[in-house]
Amino acid sequence: MSDDASISRILVGVDGSEASRRALEWAATLGRDLDAEVVAVHAAGLIERLDADSSHEAFEREWCAPLDAVQVRNRRLVVDGPPPLVMLRVAEQEDVDLIVVGTRGMGGEAAQILGSTSRHLVEHAAVPVTVLHAR
Numbered sequence: 720m721s722d723d724a725s726i727s728r729i730l731v732g733v734d735g736s737e738a739s740r741r742a743l744e745w746a747a748t749l750g751r752d753l754d755a756e757v758v759a760v761h762a763a764g765l766i767e768r769l770d771a772d773s774s775h776e777a778f779e780r781e782w783c784a785p786l787d788a789v790q791v792r793n794r795r796l797v798v799d800g801p802p803p804l805v806m807l808r809v810a811e812q813e814d815v816d817l818i819v820v821g822t823r824g825m826g827g828e829a830a831q832i833l834g835s836t837s838r839h840l841v842e843h844a845a846v847p848v849t850v851l852h853a854r
């Protein structure tokens with residue numbers, strides 16, 4: 720992130736949940752307002768790789784629909800690996816200025832407030848992280 724704290728690239732995690740849809744809508748609106756690029760990333764796991772065609776189609780057509788509705792500059796990536804590690808790796812590779820994620824809070828006791836992925840990102844990301852709930 721540059722010294723002037725401008726935002727030119729926003730990374731947002733997308734997994735098909737209502738919380739990630741809200742995060743994507745928020746990031747898309749912010750990206751449009753700031754003329755920033757939005758990079759939507761989905762971390763594909765083992766089960767998804769077995770049915771890659773349908774999960775990639777859902778990612779492109781359904782899960783990323785808010786990007787088309789807002790008409791923001793964007794790229795869409797499907798990357799293999801666990802969500803927290805994928806997000807951190809892509810954030811570094813893409814030189815993002817902000818990470819946006821939704822939280823479902825589906826993890827164990829330690830992750831009840833944020834969720835395990837969002838908590839990991841808040842603790843380890845080199846750039847600011849915004850976490851949005853589905854509500």
